[in-house]
Amino acid sequence: MKNFPIAGATLPKPGQPATSNADAFAYAVVDRIAPEILLIVCDGLSSSQNGSGAAKMTCSQLVRQFDKGRPHEVLPEPWLKQNLIDAHQTVRHAFLDGDARCTVVAALVDIQARHITIAHAGDSPAYLYRNDRLEQLTTDHLESEVRQAPTGQGHYCVTRALTNYVGKSGDFDPSLLHTEFSDGDYLCLASDGIPAATLGYFLRNIQGTPRNDEVVKVCQQAASQTDDDSTLLIVRLGVRKSVARILERLKKYATLECSERETILRQAAEEVGSDMGVLRDCFHIEQDDEMASLIVDQMIRNQNELTKQQWITLLELAISRKQRTAIGKLTTLLRGL
Numbered sequence: 504m505k506n507f508p509i510a511g512a513t514l515p516k517p518g519q520p521a522t523s524n525a526d527a528f529a530y531a532v533v534d535r536i537a538p539e540i541l542l543i544v545c546d547g548l549s550s551s552q553n554g555s556g557a558a559k560m561t562c563s564q565l566v567r568q569f570d571k572g573r574p575h576e577v578l579p580e581p582w583l584k585q586n587l588i589d590a591h592q593t594v595r596h597a598f599l600d601g602d603a604r605c606t607v608v609a610a611l612v613d614i615q616a617r618h619i620t621i622a623h624a625g626d627s628p629a630y631l632y633r634n635d636r637l638e639q640l641t642t643d644h645l646e647s648e649v650r651q652a653p654t655g656q657g658h659y660c661v662t663r664a665l666t667n668y669v670g671k672s673g674d675f676d677p678s679l680l681h682t683e684f685s686d687g688d689y690l691c692l693a694s695d696g697i698p699a700a701t702l703g704y705f706l707r708n709i710q711g712t713p714r715n716d717e718v719v720k721v722c723q724q725a726a727s728q729t730d731d732d733s734t735l736l737i738v739r740l741g742v743r744k745s746v747a748r749i750l751e752r753l754k755k756y757a758t759l760e761c762s763e764r765e766t767i768l769r770q771a772a773e774e775v776g777s778d779m780g781v782l783r784d785c786f787h788i789e790q791d792d793e794m795a796s797l798i799v800d801q802m803i804r805n806q807n808e809l810t811k812q813q814w815i816t817l818l819e820l821a822i823s824r825k826q827r828t829a830i831g832k833l834t835t836l837l838r839g840l
Contacts, residue, residue, distance in 0.1 A: 508712035509540070513734040514722040516696075525549065525605070526694050526734040527558035531566045540612040541569040542736050545605045546627050546694040548668065553603035557594045557670050561607055564590040579611045579620040580679050587622050591675045604670035607677070608641060608692050612740065617684055624667040624677045630702065631682065632689040637703040640680060644668070686741030689713075696731035697721070713737045714804070761794060786817060795821060796828040803836060811840050 515524035525547030532540050543562050547554025568586045573579070587609060594603050606625025612618075621629050626643040644667035667676070684690065689706055705721045722733040786798045802809070818833040
């Protein structure tokens, strides 16, 4: 899973405890014959007493079915739609009073075919960001109605009501769409608490692969603007080619000059981001203290992807090579773990 640059976060509305958050998100990766990624965001309806339960149940059931594997004879579109309908039925049966409802947007990404399949119900959007342009792929399931306002005769207001969502009574028919992706595209799933303008500004200023702490900041900013729970899930697509290019150069890494080795490391940080395997390969080869220290700096950006024991192993290697600067940085990091 760590080979795929995925970042996500969910926050409750400002001033509310985490337990009040009715949003949920999940993702999973399988790499059997061809790698696939499943991403899901659900938004429990505030008008529903068990909206949070519906959101969490929908996410967990989709991931559970995804982990079992999709039969090759079943295409992504019918597989995703049927499993979303099954999740809807599970929610309906689990909450017999019918008071469990949530929106959902789910994406199935076929890495080898470079194909994205999306199923959704409600107003939780899916976006594709490419060449500085953010495009909403989904169309919200909302119906507008003009009603007389309670303020008095002659005054009217426009209300918007969801027409499709998990847990609704009657027929449930999620919408399907599909698209292709290119190298460097960002696929984003969000709750309606993330304004498109806020997301677009973040993506225009992002450096390479998104990190969880950066997505948390986007959610914090969005929550302050919308007074709503906020959830965002982002995956950067097509980056495995960058990994392959860097690994190819690693074969002759030890024979390169320091300046050339530094270029490889910066590529690993900027293009690959969270792929720690590349950086660890560099560290195991590197004999120069200054260069080893630079590798540690890049690895610390995603320090949670390694266990404490893995960090200790790197420290032991640096000690054996008497790389003092790297030893100091690794020791400081381990003291905080």
